[in-house]
Amino acid sequence: MYGLCILSALIALIPLLLIFYHTISLGVSALNVDFFTKLPKPVGEPGGGLANAIIGTIILVGLGSIVGLPVGVFAGVYLSEFGNNKFATIIRFLTDVLNGVPSIVIGVVAYTIVVLPMKHFSAYAGGFALGILMIPIVTRTTEEMLKTVPNSYREAALALGIPQWKATLRIIIPVALGGIVTGIMLAIARAAGETAPLLFTALNNRFWHTTLDQPIASLTVFIYNYGVSPFEDWIAQAWAGALVLILLILLLSIAVRIVTRQRY
């Protein structure tokens, strides 16, 4: 039994190791200073980089977080702390449904309600689509993490004459902060790795965007475009893009962990 568990754990690690191995071995060759500072070059011209896509991804995920994180965290707090009613049960169910909606569908929805009225693709539309994707992940993990906080802390806080919202904000959420942050990081990683919803919303851009009202580049869309191209240098850049994406998320995770670590 014990052996079987160890074996399964190792098998689960294999895809991760393969991903690391491939992205590093195939991507490192295309990584250089230009990759981080230059715009993509036209076909046939060597060199160039994906600077606009790196910044684009950061902006898109940032916009998505502005939409997704507050809504997700507050909804999770509501479900956990005030959700002893039918309304909450319905919300909980719908959140799970939303979590299961394929991301391309969310892209189409964002296309319909943001891109069509604006009459052009934009960073806003991309951020909106990513935000929608993030909401259910953040909501459910926030709720689950808050539910692991023992009730005795809620009781202790209320018994001191602390209003419930203050107790939630300053005592209960801090206890569950580590878990809530994990949920947020999961959502950010998921959003940063999405391609499908961006195809309908942010589109892509081979140049620097000048406003957020325009199509914007993103690493994932570039990885897709370059990865399926017949040009060797583009394929190498696609691998490098994947590597940079993974490293970005890793760095962000570490930074957020350091900032939010518990004092005790």
Added chain:
Amino acid sequence: MEDVLEKKDIEFKTVTPNTNVTSAMIEQPKAIKIKAESVNCFFGKVHALKNISLTIPEHSVVAIIGPSGCGKSTFLRSINRMHELVPDSRITGKLTLDGSDIYAMDAVVVRKRIGMVFQKPNPFPTMSIFDNVAAGLRMNGFRDKKKITDIVEKSLHQAALWNEVKDSLSKSGVSLSVGQQQRLCIARTLAVSPEVILMDEPASALDPISTTKIEELVYELKSKYTIVIVTHNMQQAARVSDYTAFFYMGELIEVDVTKQIFTAPSKKQTEDYITGRFG
């Protein structure tokens, strides 16, 4: 329903003509701090408290004893409206604090005036010892740092914990021993200066030495506060309390001066319980 309850009340009074709730309490001159009149509490369909009438005099210690599930904790929690956290709970009858209806007041105000210490010590895990004691003050809008420091020190003194923690106030509250944690929780309760302190088996998770400390504390605190203490431990009730109430199956069987209850209870059930024949 009402009819049944009223009949019960009458029955209760007629069976015990000489000792009962009111006569025992009237003898002493202290003002009435808390008064329960025909309190019934329900959780869904479970009738957890049945027609409880009880007066708690100011600056006294009232112990509530009884076997598990007899409603003693429920009664305690209905005093500061903590039972309301349980969905589906319902209460009837009247509970007053200094004559004003507890259930007509804002629950937050009630809980500021009626503090509570729980069975399991529960210091806030993300806070230091100092912050734990200051939590109630800060979150009720206190800003004056000097005053907060003074109150924290005073509360820790009162809870007999100051000497043990004065050099480690910035350490985590959960780094203390369980007994110290419980005194920290008492200090935290004292810091918001309540008038009444409810204690729900405050020593049942503690070792004998810590238990003694808590009991001594209860004895000292009674000069300033009114204390209601639920306990499983009858010796503890006998040691610390002025009055003892015996609950059984959701009913108040008997309440009297502690000495009377433990030497000559008027009800057979009380006698059986305190002599260890059941419970």
